Amino acid sequence: MKLGFIGCGNMAQAMITGILTQKVVSPQELIVSNPREEKTAKLKDEFGIITTTDNKEVAKQSDILVLSVKPQVYPAVIKEIRDEVSSEQIIVTIAAGVSMEAAERQFGKEVKIVRVMPNTPALVGEGMSGLCCNEYVTEEEFDLVHKIFESFGKAEKITENLMDAVVGVSGSGPAYVYMFIEAMADAAVAQGLPRKQAYTFAAQTLLGSAKMVLETGQHPGELKDAVCSPAGTTIEAVNVLEKKGMRSAVIEAVTAAAKKNHQLGKKKEK
Template structure:
């Protein structure tokens, strides 16, 4: 990919995306430029990724063919208006900010800019993100393909209408927290049953990783895969019954609904 990629802001998610891009070996470090808000952050990015950095966002805006806006929602408008005159009309602007809509960005920039709203999740840190991607009307098919190729470098993606982003945040953006809670609970149970804690965490983590991979690679319905483990009058169905008695599924559904509702009201 012969493109110059800029990052304005580079927190945890920005670094995850940057790391995924570099790990793919498809983009030269010379073609990446990052702006940060502090000298300390600048030094850390330089040391960790060995890319060009600056404290001046305007420089990055002028440099970039593809520009990631990895900045907090509360300063998004201020930063965007500050670089507006420095962004080339052919530059693809990629936002990863929660709560900043396409309409917001088009209102602040103008509706003739090329904008892609995205929502990755934190497994991008290990190249296993699931991201939602929504282009505006100015993004051409080949440009969308370029964006998708970048997101493939640190995980998987789905093209999604913006109206579904609240649901995506609940289902995928926030879900690592739910999974980590599940891992912690499983490990606590393992410890209660006598398994050393460090082993309990590793076993719980691998069990979840393996189960997700089995579902993805076989394409079988999760219910069918569950039934494969549940022998008649066996141990697993005892645990499944207890989970159902505790409202396991309904609690998860209610939690995701609350998350989506909060997203809508932010």
């Protein structure tokens, strides 16, 4: 199986690193194109992958082709490669706001499309991806793409109408988490903890708490209650968070990101 990437930005680099680290494909089975060779140089030196500046060459060689360029560049890239793409190839799109219908319309023919929203923790093998596909993709092919995205984290199959929600909660989500870690660490530093240790305490606490939710299967509220002793320190802190509107702020943030993704999609379809 030949896996190709057109574009080598942060998300592509995170995915490629995860895929090669987990040995989903060999370096010789992975080809990446980018107009600037320096963008692919590090990956080429580190993993020995095939690189080129020719998008058409990647399109010709790939069984699965990932379009990892900015949404506004999709029309130009698809126009460039569409004559090289066959009905047997699987096209993976990871751009926010680009529906499967819009991508297929740009190709101007029936093509197999899997739409995915991954996130950057893929770089450390802890990504979260939502996937959907069009009617031309077989169940076996969808399972294959799903397996690739599970190689660097968790991946869930969804219907396309839920993609805006996925963008809001996980696609954009790492930024919210980093802000929370930074805020927790700042408070710890204010209480005298050295900065480096403060980040470790805050980040590990979030990592461990997330793992508790995933591995125990318990409701987050139940896990929270288990930490809140009567008249203790934690319930005092929770009370402050409730007064300051933490829940509503997070809900509004996720909703805003989802709405923005929906607006981007509508704008691109015009």
